[in-house]
Amino acid sequence: MKRFFALLVSCVACISMWALQVNNTAGSLSTLVDDTSITSLTVTGTIDARDFKFIADKLNDLTLLNLGNAEIVAYSNAKSPVFLAIDTYDSNAIPATALMNKKLRSVTLPKNITKIGQAAFAGCKQLEFLSLPSSLEVIESYAFTSCNMLKSISLPSGLQTLGEGAFSRCNEIKTVTISPDDSFTVGKDAFQDCAKLASVTLGDNVTTIGPGAFAGCGALKSIKLNPTSHLTTIAEAAFASSGVEEMSLNKCNELNSIGMWAFANTPLTSVTLPQSLESLGDGAFYYNLDLEQIDLPSSITNLSNYLLAGNNAVDVEQPVKDGVTHIGDYAFYNWDQIRDFTFPESVQYVGTMAMAGQTSLEQVTARPIDVPELGDNVWEGVDQPKIPLYTDPSVADDYKAAEQWKEFAIRPDSPPTSIDESLATNDLQVKAHFEGTMLIVNASAVISRVSIYDTNGVLLSAATPSSEQAQLNTINFIGKFYIVNVILEGGAQRSFKLVRK
Numbered sequence: 001m002k003r004f005f006a007l008l009v010s011c012v013a014c015i016s017m018w019a020l021q022v023n024n025t026a027g028s029l030s031t032l033v034d035d036t037s038i039t040s041l042t043v044t045g046t047i048d049a050r051d052f053k054f055i056a057d058k059l060n061d062l063t064l065l066n067l068g069n070a071e072i073v074a075y076s077n078a079k080s081p082v083f084l085a086i087d088t089y090d091s092n093a094i095p096a097t098a099l100m101n102k103k104l105r106s107v108t109l110p111k112n113i114t115k116i117g118q119a120a121f122a123g124c125k126q127l128e129f130l131s132l133p134s135s136l137e138v139i140e141s142y143a144f145t146s147c148n149m150l151k152s153i154s155l156p157s158g159l160q161t162l163g164e165g166a167f168s169r170c171n172e173i174k175t176v177t178i179s180p181d182d183s184f185t186v187g188k189d190a191f192q193d194c195a196k197l198a199s200v201t202l203g204d205n206v207t208t209i210g211p212g213a214f215a216g217c218g219a220l221k222s223i224k225l226n227p228t229s230h231l232t233t234i235a236e237a238a239f240a241s242s243g244v245e246e247m248s249l250n251k252c253n254e255l256n257s258i259g260m261w262a263f264a265n266t267p268l269t270s271v272t273l274p275q276s277l278e279s280l281g282d283g284a285f286y287y288n289l290d291l292e293q294i295d296l297p298s299s300i301t302n303l304s305n306y307l308l309a310g311n312n313a314v315d316v317e318q319p320v321k322d323g324v325t326h327i328g329d330y331a332f333y334n335w336d337q338i339r340d341f342t343f344p345e346s347v348q349y350v351g352t353m354a355m356a357g358q359t360s361l362e363q364v365t366a367r368p369i370d371v372p373e374l375g376d377n378v379w380e381g382v383d384q385p386k387i388p389l390y391t392d393p394s395v396a397d398d399y400k401a402a403e404q405w406k407e408f409a410i411r412p413d414s415p416p417t418s419i420d421e422s423l424a425t426n427d428l429q430v431k432a433h434f435e436g437t438m439l440i441v442n443a444s445a446v447i448s449r450v451s452i453y454d455t456n457g458v459l460l461s462a463a464t465p466s467s468e469q470a471q472l473n474t475i476n477f478i479g480k481f482y483i484v485n486v487i488l489e490g491g492a493q494r495s496f497k498l499v500r501k
Helices: 002-018 049-058 393-401
Strands: 019-024 040-047 064-066 070-072 106-108 129-131 152-155 175-178 184-186 199-202 206-209 223-225 246-248 270-272 293-295 340-343 363-366 388-391 409-411 430-435 438-453 459-463 467-473 481-488 493-499
Touching: 040 049, 388 393, 393 409, 430 481, 430 493, 459 467
Parallel strands: 019 040, 040 064, 040 070, 064 106, 106 129, 152 175, 175 199, 184 206, 199 223, 246 270, 270 293, 340 363, 363 388, 388 409
Antiparallel strands: 430 438, 438 459, 438 467, 438 481, 481 493
16 A cells, blocks of 8 residues: 555656646746657746747657736847847737647647737647736737647637638638627638638628638638628638538628639538629639529629639529620630520620530520620530521521531521410410429420510420420429420411429
8 A cells, every 4th residue: 555655646747747837037947948758838028039939849749738817929030040040020910830849738828918920820730728828919811720620719709810821721610700899801821722611701891801711621611701790702612512402692792702712612502702802803603503593683784704614503684684795715615504595785795615515405586686706615515506596587597607606506586485375275287285383285297396484575495295294393493383385297386385283
């Protein structure tokens, strides 16, 4: 028993050696720590850059650092810089690179700290417990990059600056809350490649989401924004290659700019945008393969290069709105499921390869009176001679003479939108009705083609049954009223306006 008690006392003594508490005078820490193998250090009094240098160089086993009751004081020495050839260090600031790559698990910062320097905690892969004081105003670039054990971050409301890559590649961060008191910018690449980041809440005073701020955050499905948000800018690649599935921005009435590649390569299914939007950068929604609905506001008259390239856009009825004058290069590249494309009267230019790869295209309507100028190979891969292009009879010859346009089967009229409702009940040759979501068409002659349109004349689906009956399932269509056009063998046509109950 005596031997066991002696061993216990010995172990307690060892533990006490590993944990140390000192009342320091700035610059003196090296004289107060005799055992550099300590794992826990609590400092009161004052501390400066020289003390941080001692911790960085000598205390390699340190896992807990408590500076909660310490004060960081200024230090300057032009003849002997401490970190990164810097010779002047501010008070209330963790010096740049001060604790980079340490084994720290828990850090308590001074209560009056205002700044965390560049890469101060970068590479602290075991850092798990961290509370940012309310006094904090500046987090410099890469301050916490690759701190892989941090689980959540709540930035203090008084924070004014969040530097480039500040929390990038923090693989375990799951939640981020940013609710600043004043206008605030989420810095460039601030949370880039935070693989498990799933929840982001942005307060009303976040005005700018910087370039690449949440790029590569694969677990991030949505962003929480209030209707009273003052967000004005979503910058270049802000959410590129993230997991964002839905972005409802229609109530962000101060948003005026979305930068190039902002949402590129994301699983977005739905996007709503405000009328305040003035610019959409190149490739803003590039290759969002799951995108089903997007409503571009009328304020956007210039569709940028690559804007919606690669998006199948199954449910987009009218991708180009009235008022659009310029369609950029590759803007609708590889929309391989769209059947009907309409160019409104306002369009003046269609860019290189803008419509290339639209292999399911069945019909084009061109409403401009002045034939729009074209870039190179606008319809590359599209079998134009087999596709009717409807245009006003007065300008049909202009389209027939224009390069690339003339490759279509130009028809000097409009696609069928006229309605003969009496035929739905009284015509003996063709009858059409809905059974649930199934459109049923019967005729006393062979049906060559059945087409179904929405009330704006946009083609939704078509079939070529080559029999006296046709069936089209409309389960994926939104709306109640439809126009059905039936073409019989020999060329006779009938149109119906039908209600799907």
